[in-house]
Amino acid sequence: MPNNPTPLAEAPVTGEVSGAEPETRKIHAALTRSSTGSEDLRELEAGLDSLQSDAARAARVDWSRILLPVAALVVLVLVWQFYVSLGLKRRDLVPGPLDVLGQFGTLWGDGSLQEAVWTSLQRGLIGFLISVAIATPIGLLLAQVAPLRRAFGPLISGLQVLPSVAWVPAAILWFGITDATVYFVVFMGAIPSIINGLISGVDQIPPQYRSVGTVLGANRLQMALQIVLPAALPGYLSGLKQGWAFSWRSLMAAEIIAVGGTIGFGLGSMLNQGRDLADMTIVMSAILLILAVGILIELLVFAPIEKRLLRRRGLLAGSTR
């Protein structure tokens, strides 16, 4: 090579240096064996390990996590009641908290509240679970096979932006006013966002994980299932959360538009019924129920899973959750 003055043919100097190079004989700081044996080493390491590991911190119940949201809710209801008692709007257009509570009681009494919540929740969950089962293999495949992703990636992103309610007219023409229509719309809402969540989760995997997988001898399938999927889990989970949100929204849209036929009575149908009867208390009851289901699913299902996932990976420190 042009700037390499050492000819390679020259045999490398091997062995300890004699007095041949006096200018390099000055002694440098060096490392030597520093422990006196296996037992000594074990003890030193144990000491160092305990010095360098954090002591386990006891988990305690943080009441502010419960009290603050409750306080916020109370404040909001009080503001609502205060606004209503000012009497600026007609009471039948802006009912107060007590009017809505009364309507809740009536709906509970005739069983339509339970029926609506149960019907919608059941549909939402079934639709969501089927979406997960469809979207996960597709997402993994797209994330792992570059030509497929180049081909279908833009389409999937586009489908995620397309409001799934746009599919309702088509679904009604294809499937009539049946449950199939509702599920179709839910799928079109949830599947693209779960696929996209999984793909972005896979994109964020440190490249070294794959190198480790290769070095450990993982084949393509093992790489996908044992390394890529678990590594992408945080991103996948946010995809699932978004997928659930899209399922739930699409479901409500479908239930509002497609009423009658063999479709049962869901929360969307209740909303529509309130409009037909011009009864604002029913409308608000339905809205609050839709909101409450969303909050409960987040609090009871996704939040604990997410928290556990992040804590196990040491990603929770310093977050505001």
Next chain:
Amino acid sequence: MPVVLENLGKRFGDGAPVLDDVNASIAQGEFVALLGASGCGKSTLLNIMAGLELPTSGALEVPSDGAAFMFQDAALFPWLTARENIELALKLRGVGKAERRTKANELLDLVHLGGAGDKRPHELSGGMRQRVSLARSLAQDRQLLLMDEPFAALDAITRDLLHDELERIWKETGRTIVFVTHNVREAVRLGQRVLLLSSRPGRVVQEWNVTEEHRTDAGLAGQLTGVITARLREEIRRHAK
């Protein structure tokens, strides 16, 4: 000879060669330190030996079952405990479920981490993580172990201990180890043979033998460290213009 490199060259695309005409052979059970300044292609050479990259010229001979590899950062999977990380390596090697557990515990004991098997990587200190990583690379059960500056990111106290630890494990397991470093003292501390790689392009320019006396005699080790440092600096100075 488990590893033979013959006129090995590597260039990325149309760029200048990273490695050029590298020749070396490494004997069974030998501990070789591969020393060089930044940009000498040490890591590239190691990746080629590991089969992660292909050489563009020359030939190399490595064990047919491949090599175990230890990275600069521990690269443990954060969703698995220390033991599960080791078990995964065993699983991907095809070891049965029952045997995996026993083997993983043995390996944890070997690196003096018997009590930390259920901890997750983020609960371990840097030195402990690197020991788990060492146990995982031993779990691969390859004769050849390639190490890419595995202790570079550790504090001095931990590093000194891990040098002793690695030497002990090398003697216990009889592995052939190629250890890449840019630290002359570390190379002299660990290697039986130190190969100096030139920079841009990388090629083996000189090599030294390190004897058992160098492990305990600081004067002797310091003298050799001085000689190698001088030669390394000469190599670096060539790039000053």
